[in-house]
Amino acid sequence: MNGHPIHPLHPLMAHAAAEAARIARGVRTEQLIGPTPCADFDTRTLVDHWVLYTSHGLERRARRESLPEELVTRDFTTDPGWAGAYADQLDRAVAAWSDPAVWEGEVDLGGMTMPAASVAQMVIKEMVLHGWDVAKATGQQVVVEDDLARLVLGVVEEHAETYRRYGGFAAPVPVPATASFLDRALAASGRDPGWDRSTG
Numbered sequence: 001m002n003g004h005p006i007h008p009l010h011p012l013m014a015h016a017a018a019e020a021a022r023i024a025r026g027v028r029t030e031q032l033i034g035p036t037p038c039a040d041f042d043t044r045t046l047v048d049h050w051v052l053y054t055s056h057g058l059e060r061r062a063r064r065e066s067l068p069e070e071l072v073t074r075d076f077t078t079d080p081g082w083a084g085a086y087a088d089q090l091d092r093a094v095a096a097w098s099d100p101a102v103w104e105g106e107v108d109l110g111g112m113t114m115p116a117a118s119v120a121q122m123v124i125k126e127m128v129l130h131g132w133d134v135a136k137a138t139g140q141q142v143v144v145e146d147d148l149a150r151l152v153l154g155v156v157e158e159h160a161e162t163y164r165r166y167g168g169f170a171a172p173v174p175v176p177a178t179a180s181f182l183d184r185a186l187a188a189s190g191r192d193p194g195w196d197r198s199t200g
Helices: 010-025 029-033 043-062 082-096 116-137 146-165 181-188
Strands: 106-108 113-115
Touching: 010 043, 010 082, 010 116, 010 146, 029 043, 043 082, 043 116, 106 116, 113 116, 116 146, 116 181, 146 181
Parallel strands: none
Antiparallel strands: 106 113
């Protein structure tokens, strides 16, 4: 730890990872062919994307390494124990960010660089939003405390237009002023907080 206190966002990363692992364990094999709030992804495709970037990608961002092609093309869900493997990989990723020095400097994203702390925040956002997508697609509930949801909302609001420019977010969805931080983050990212898998 180099004698420095842990980065203030690290506990939120750990909270997001724990919730992602819990949601993954609730996915049943027969649900992998079902629809998700991400119109272009069925549940299997969404889970593979989620596992790749929020666990393997997160660890490699900390180590300033690129993702190997073997991981990018892997269908993680073909392993019957994929949810447990995802939880273990999330633990490794969170541990890799426990050193405050990892949060300093820049991360090469392949053609562009971004401050490490910003990269970490964006992956935390992916954990939560795609965790919600997977939960909704598989009939589960999401438990996100306000401090984490507030962080995700801030990241979404900061980067929403860039995401929309590249097709990552749809147009924002209106929600009441009284909506929770999580629902506001979902809506700002183009997700309908009331999405239901029975209607797709």
